[in-house]
Amino acid sequence: MQLAIAEARKAEREGEVPVGAILVRDRRIIGVGHNRPIGLIDPTAHAEILALRQAASRIGNYRLPGTTLYVTVEPCAMCAGSLVHARVSRLVFGTLDPRAGAVETHFQIVTDPAMNHRVEVTSGVLEEECRSLLQCFFRERRLK
Secondary structure: OOHHHHHHHHHHOOOOOEEEEEEEEEEEEEEEEEOOOHHHOOOOOHHHHHHHHHHHHHOOOOOOOOOOEHHHHHHHHHHHHHHHHOOEEEEEEEEOOEEEEOOOOHHHHHHHOOOOOOOOEEOOOHHHEEEEHHHHHHHHHHOO
């Protein structure tokens, strides 16, 4: 999770919402990402999506079984759905997203029995640090 936080700090330096993600398989990092929708002019350029894309490209397969995604914030509906489609095995995230969270807060996409794949979820890892990153970012933005 510390590496995901480092990715989130990169996003923050770029003026993006500070979210970072790291995808791991067999204790090796196969994908990294941080939020870049503004910089890439791409509404799908969330940290999770960029990490999934990088990993899929590296291994040559859009299916990513046996992987764990570490992300600083609870994924949105788009990202949660992507985890299901990519067959990610486990999701570890830091803090809940009260506005758009789609894993525990508003929806339970990755664990919904109606889906053809379910993702194991661990939440609250380094929660305070992850939440503080977001709160400080938005506090500063409101002051400007």
